Amino acid sequence: MPKLSEAPSHIQVLRASHLMASLSEEHLLGIAGDSKLAHAERGELIWLNGTETNFFGVVGTGFVKMMRSTPTGQDVTTELMGPGQVFGLLGVIDGSGCPQSAQAVCATWYLQVPKARFLEVYDQNLILKEKLLKRTTHRLRNSYAMFARMSAGKVEQRIASILLILAESYGIEQGAEVLIDVPLTRQDISEMAGTTVETTIRILSKWQKSGLVATQKHRIILQKPELLAEMV
Amino acid sequence: MPKLSEAPSHIQVLRASHLMASLSEEHLLGIAGDSKLAHAERGELIWLNGTETNFFGVVGTGFVKMMRSTPTGQDVTTELMGPGQVFGLLGVIDGSGCPQSAQAVCATWYLQVPKARFLEVYDQNLILKEKLLKRTTHRLRNSYAMFARMSAGKVEQRIASILLILAESYGIEQGAEVLIDVPLTRQDISEMAGTTVETTIRILSKWQKSGLVATQKHRIILQKPELLAEMV
DNA sequence: CCAGGAATATGACGAAGATCATACTATTCG
DNA sequence: CGAATAGTATGATCTTCGTCATATTCCTGG
Numbered sequence: 001m002p003k004l005s006e007a008p009s010h011i012q013v014l015r016a017s018h019l020m021a022s023l024s025e026e027h028l029l030g031i032a033g034d035s036k037l038a039h040a041e042r043g044e045l046i047w048l049n050g051t052e053t054n055f056f057g058v059v060g061t062g063f064v065k066m067m068r069s070t071p072t073g074q075d076v077t078t079e080l081m082g083p084g085q086v087f088g089l090l091g092v093i094d095g096s097g098c099p100q101s102a103q104a105v106c107a108t109w110y111l112q113v114p115k116a117r118f119l120e121v122y123d124q125n126l127i128l129k130e131k132l133l134k135r136t137t138h139r140l141r142n143s144y145a146m147f148a149r150m151s152a153g154k155v156e157q158r159i160a161s162i163l164l165i166l167a168e169s170y171g172i173e174q175g176a177e178v179l180i181d182v183p184l185t186r187q188d189i190s191e192m193a194g195t196t197v198e199t200t201i202r203i204l205s206k207w208q209k210s211g212l213v214a215t216q217k218h219r220i221i222l223q224k225p226e227l228l229a230e231m232v
Numbered sequence: 233m234p235k236l237s238e239a240p241s242h243i244q245v246l247r248a249s250h251l252m253a254s255l256s257e258e259h260l261l262g263i264a265g266d267s268k269l270a271h272a273e274r275g276e277l278i279w280l281n282g283t284e285t286n287f288f289g290v291v292g293t294g295f296v297k298m299m300r301s302t303p304t305g306q307d308v309t310t311e312l313m314g315p316g317q318v319f320g321l322l323g324v325i326d327g328s329g330c331p332q333s334a335q336a337v338c339a340t341w342y343l344q345v346p347k348a349r350f351l352e353v354y355d356q357n358l359i360l361k362e363k364l365l366k367r368t369t370h371r372l373r374n375s376y377a378m379f380a381r382m383s384a385g386k387v388e389q390r391i392a393s394i395l396l397i398l399a400e401s402y403g404i405e406q407g408a409e410v411l412i413d414v415p416l417t418r419q420d421i422s423e424m425a426g427t428t429v430e431t432t433i434r435i436l437s438k439w440q441k442s443g444l445v446a447t448q449k450h451r452i453i454l455q456k457p458e459l460l461a462e463m464v
Numbered sequence: 465c466c467a468g469g470a471a472t473a474t475g476a477c478g479a480a481g482a483t484c485a486t487a488c489t490a491t492t493c494g
Numbered sequence: 495c496g497a498a499t500a501g502t503a504t505g506a507t508c509t510t511c512g513t514c515a516t517a518t519t520c521c522t523g524g
Contacts (some may be wrong), residue, residue: 015247067474068380071464072389076380090369099373129361136368137322141331143375148300151382151390151426155511157304158383194383201472210521218471232303389480417501431481450501455519 010035013111016084020058022131027121034117037191040064040104052097055112056088063110063182065193066100077191078143080105080182082170090136093122106183133144149232150194158193159203160228166168169220178225183218238461242267245292245343248316252290254363259353266349272296272336273380284329287344288320294340295414298332299423309423310375311335312414322368325354338415381464382426389437390425392460395445399454410457415450 010032014020020028037060040046046064047053057064060083066079066087078100081087091098092115122128142165149161163180171178190200190209204220207213212228222228246252252260269292270389272278278296278323279285291313298311298319310332311349313319323330324347354360363416381393395412403410422432439445444460446453454460 001234066376069374070380070384072384076341076384078376078379090372092372094366094369100376112395126358129365131362133365134326136365136372137326140372140375143372144298144300144332147310147375147379147382148302150379152302152304152306152308182460187471197472198474198513199511202474202511205473210420216471419501428482429502430483430504434481434504437503 007037007039007109008060011038013058013084013109015038016060016088017058017091018084019086019089019131019135022127023121023125027125031113031117031121031165034114036114038112040108040110042104044104044108046102046104047098049101050095050097050099053088053091054115056086056092056098056115056118057102058111058113059083059085059087060109060111063104063105064108064110065105065188065191066102067090068100075191077188078164079139080169080192089132091170092118093132095212105188112218125189153232154196155193155199157232158195159189159200160172160232162189162192162222163222164225164229164232166220167225168226171222174221176225178222180220180222184220185218237268239271239341240292242269242343245269245290245316245341248292249290249318250316251318251321251360251363251367255353255357259357261352263345263349266346268344268346270342270344272340272342274336274338276336278334278336278342279330281333282329282331285320285323286347287329288318288324288347288350289334290343290345291315291317292343293343294342295337296334296340296342296387297337297420298334299425300332304317306424308426309420311371312398312401312424316413321364324350325364337420369380385427385464386425387425387431388435389464390427391432392422392464394421394424395452395454396461396464397458398452399457403454406453410454412452412454416452417450 009029014023014028014032014035020031023031036055038046040062046057049068061083062145064081064085064087066075066076066081067077069075079087085139088098146161146165150158153161166180166182166184167178170180170182173182186200186204187197189204190197204213204215208215212222212224214223236256243260246260246264246267247254252263255263268287270278278289281300293315296317296319297309298313299307299309301307312321318336320330334340361463376395378393382390385393397412398412398416399413402412402414404413418432418436419429421436422429425432436447437443438449444456446455
């Protein structure tokens with residue numbers, strides 16, 4: 001039995017979420033009461049594509065990747081959700097379920113918010129709806145941006161793009177360097193870049209040798225972010 | 233001067249749009265009155281990425297492609313908008329402008345709806361907001377689906393995917409065959425599939441020879457849609 | 465502290481597809 | 495009607511990257 005990291009409290013998780021935090025104290029407590037805190041190991045599937053779920057998730061600690069499996073069996077990661085981020089919500093709202101799989105990238109605590117309870121609140125909360133549209137708009141744009149980069153560029157550029165995007169969301173600046181504070185394997189990165197592990201390893205090794213990036217304990221440090229940005 | 237196809241009326245264009253048609257007659261007429269019907273030749277830019285616009289568009293007749301130019305100069309088409317479809321709306325609503333370029337793929341009539349006028353109506357129309365979220369959700373999912381196909385598959389599969397998706401939106405069934413009723417060049421298709429014209433031509437030529445598809449006057453006919461679907 | 469599994473690393477090889485070059489075919493315009 | 499331009503076609507060559515094979519290193523649990 002692996003030792004679990006400290007579990008966050010229900011209400012803590014909700015408060016840390018930009019989207020959820022816009023609810024009134026009363027609603028927040030109500031939802032927190034009905035939700036269930038769950039833990040997932042690295043690699044554990046939270047749900048499988050298309051599965052009709054009666055809950056959506058809010059990441060507490062750790063990371064969850066949203067992915068689609070292509071007919072040929074290859075997995076492609078479309079989004080990486082970190083602490084405070086909500087996943088599978090859109091499928092709950094329009095009742096069609098989430099077409100993507102959700103999988104933990106590392107030991108992760110997340111909150112399972114039951115559909116019925118949330119919809120009651122959602123239906124009469126205009127601010128929440130506005131926020132959701134804003135967030136969805138933002139995701140759509142990011143998706144198009146990634147789409148363009150992934151379908152046009154060479155593999156090096158794709159990997160560079162991925163690292164830069166991750167740095168934007170989860171980067172911690174350390175002087176001129178940026179630490180991407182997500183425990184990712186080369187396999188994870190290759191799934192985001194739509195390439196193979198071997199190629200990813202080769203490129204990252206090359207970059208390590210030339211002092212572009214460094215890795216420590218599954219965490220990547222961009223030592224020359226500007227140079228990386230130049231090559232995309 | 234090229235002879236223009238018959239211009240549709242303002243109100244006709246709005247009524248043909250699923251999104252706009254949900255407005256009240258009064259609002260619809262108001263917006264129609266303030267809008268401007270515009271024409272664009274094949275290849276004409278309607279706006280360039282990021283340009284702050286004071287209008288969004290509704291396609292009347294013809295087609296508009298939304299695209300991003302990568303730093304390396306290659307264009308990638310993310311969406312193809314046909315009659316009744318709205319483009320650039322999200323940028324108007326959140327005031328940030330549209331990050332993509334809009335370009336006519338053929339002679340196109342479209343309506344320019346001024347930002348200010350529309351926002352008045354939008355701000356107090358709940359149904360419209362709901363519809364917009366639904367539409368945006370749908371686009372986001374499509375985008376992820378395409379993303380997965382484009383970053384994983386081989387070029388043949390990518391092109392097959394593109395054709396099937398186009399057939400879904402703009403296909404006219406003719407017995408077992410499907411005519412994609414959009415005038416597209418190989419160049420257009422290659423931009424959607426993220427590949428080169430030459431490769432696209434080679435693959436389509438091969439498919440023509442084997443009776444999978446046929447082309448007439450920039451329009452593609454899927455003769456064996458099932459076979460195409462099998463290969464994605 | 466050692467064993468075993470997971471992650472990283474590296475080489476050899478081949479196939480897919482980009483690039484360059486050139487020709488052919490339609491459609492449009494003067 | 496004939497020239498010009500945009501689109502389609504096809505071959506030759508070179509690169510990139512996927513595939514397979516095999517080490518090596520790093521962790522974690524017993």
